[in-house]
Amino acid sequence: MTEETTAEETTTVPPREVRYEPHGAVALITVSDPGRRNAMALDLSDQLVDAVRTAEQDEGIGAVVVTGQEPGFCAGADLSQLGGSGESKEAGLRHVYRGFLAVAGCTLPTIAAVNGAAVGAGMNLALACDVRLAGPKARFDSRFMQLGLHPGGGYTWMAQRVLGPQAAAAVTLFGEVLDAQEAQRAGLVWRAVDEPVTAALELAARAAEAPRDLVITTKRTLKVTAGLAKQSDAVEVELRSQVASLQSPEFAERLAALRTKVSRRT
Known part of the structure; x- marks a missing residue:
């Protein structure tokens, strides 16, 4: 056995998963596929739905924090899984939507701890939460127009509801990319913080105390x-x-x- 073979065999690839971790009365839900910047694959969407349901069904949980595994928050949808025909693409898109729509429909208070880039469907995931906190590496980039892709999953409704018509147009039509400070000024995030997950858990704990x-x-x-x-x-x-x-x-x-x-x- 060569040294190269040994190194290859001992290298472990982190699993693609959605982790569910109770922190007292707060559930921390982490979308994790760091090699692909946590792009929303179909299985991750299903796991996200399950994680939200787990939080809602646990009487000991009073609030939810959603984040992504560093170095990103969510790089959008995994478009390679959508299939070839128009019908299969529609089914694939609806499958992707399930995850962030479960977050949007969560009966418990939700906070997005945005610790990296939120792109495309990643913007949907952040917008689906009641409150957003953004860390120093946060970037909000709709990127739909740049990809030649129409927004979906209720993005235009959420963006206008949170940002208002002008800022939503700037981000969506004109490709404005917002960092944490700019997102705070635009009203997209409640606060820019140094440690978004820590800050989100602390804020969520206040709701969970009620x-x-x-x-x-x-x-x-x-x-x-x-x-x-x-x-x-x-x-x-x-x-x-x-x-x-x-x-x-x-x-x-x-x-x-x-x-x-x-x-x-x-």
């Missing part, structure tokens, strides 16, 4: 009221859930704890 049912209901209410034209309509949507929370044992316990804390200060 009663789980309350957080799920409030996230659902935010989505409903975002589409309303009048504040009076939002009042009616919120009222029943607020009354229910006033009658919950969690509210009674927390209010009693707060009163005790205040009384000790006086």
Whole structure:
């Protein structure tokens, strides 16, 4: 056996996978295929769906952080898996969509920890989260026009909802690539940070500390009221859930704890 053969045999290729790691009451979901900058292959999309479902079904999890294995966040869809015919391409695209649509539909609060390039479908994955934090190496690059590819998976709706019409056009039609600071100024990310995963876990833990049912209901209410034209309509949507929370044992316990804390200060 030669030295070269030994080196080849002992070299291990990291598995292509979506990792699920509980950090207290926060689930960290990592898309991992670093050799391909975590491009969204069909099997990764399926695993992402499973990871989101696992978090939702675990009563001990109250929030989710989504990230990519360094050095990237997600380099887009693996277009080589889409098939040859138009029909098979449509089926392949819908398969790719499943992963980030599961994130978009997650009942728990979600944070994207963008630690590298988010390209094409990688932008979809970041936009699918409720909040985005961006690290020093983050880059947001739609790249659809440059590839001669029409955006998909609800990208145009998400981009305009988050960025507004002008910034969405700049990024999508004119190929503007945003770093962390520019993305923060544009409203694409909540905050530019040095360690996005660490910061995202800390932020997510705040949501996970609240009663789980309350957080799920409030996230659902935010989505409903975002589409309303009048504040009076939002009042009616919120009222029943607020009354229910006033009658919950969690509210009674927390209010009693707060009163005790205040009384000790006086």
